[in-house]
Amino acid sequence: MNEKQMVGEKAAEYIKDGMVVGLGTGSTAYYTIKKLGELVRNGLNITGIPTSEQTAKLAVEQGITLVDFKDVKQIDVAIDGADEFDTNLNLIKGGGGALLREKIIGNAASTFIVIADSSKGAEKLGAFPLPVEIVKFGSEMTSRKIAELGCEPILRLNGNRPFITDNGNYILDCDFKQIDSPDELELQLNMIPGVVENGLFVNMAKRLITIENGELVEKTR
Structure with missing residues (x-):
């Protein structure tokens, strides 16, 4: 097993x-x-x-x-x-x-x-790129705003097309390296217009x- x-x-x-x-x-x-x-x-x-x-x-x-x-x-x-x-x-x-x-x-x-x-345990979060679900409209601008928080957002693909969630949205995979304050980052991300939700629980x-x-x-x- x-x-x-x-x-x-x-x-x-x-x-x-x-x-x-x-x-x-x-x-x-x-x-x-x-x-x-x-x-x-x-x-x-x-x-x-x-x-x-x-x-x-x-x-x-x-x-x-x-x-x-x-x-x-x-x-x-x-x-x-x-x-x-x-x-x-x-x-x-x-x-x-x-x-x-x-x-x-x-x-x-x-x-x-x-x-x-x-394999999933860590002292601090961030080794796994943080998924952020965003709406399609204005996605490029939303991505730039997220990048200002200190990461490089990458649009998730399914083959050579954007991955689409069950809710009809895009996902950006955001490499923050190390997340020192997950509660603070969660709030900062969700305050950006165009962000639906982020993967910090x-x-x-x-x-x-x-x-x-x-x-x-x-x-x-």
Whole structure:
């Protein structure tokens, strides 16, 4: 069993009968959804809210009932991966392009659980380029404004065309090298007109499940 499978399946243990579950996107969350599908087939009764069209498809294949935000009052637990996490459990997310929906669902959840393999940990964030979702209109100007904060924004491509999110927007991957104040940068980015959301998840994760020295480790905040 690889590390992603280990942490993904461990997170499924926090899901109880009757819960509304935020379902993450990516190669680690894949294992959580697969495990939840197995539990559903064995009698677990849950409903899910997916963070992407890709996740919705997988959840349906696994027999997990999906609902819309309009049909629920709260999300009990959201489980999602991370591209990088620091010692304070702040995150960079968005490598899969679903950062906006991931942040909406993570913020709406009573408990947000992050699952990540041992390669994703860092003292400070920034080794992984920060994804920033922006609207198409005026994207060149938005990119220049973001660059003034100390990075080189690169438009994400899908082949030789711009990558388009599930929300119809572009993503800029922004290399800040090292992010000393993620809470401050998050606010600065979201104040730029044209920025929809950024991949800094600050003070959101309540629990991190990861691997250290080959063993499962859980950290809480």
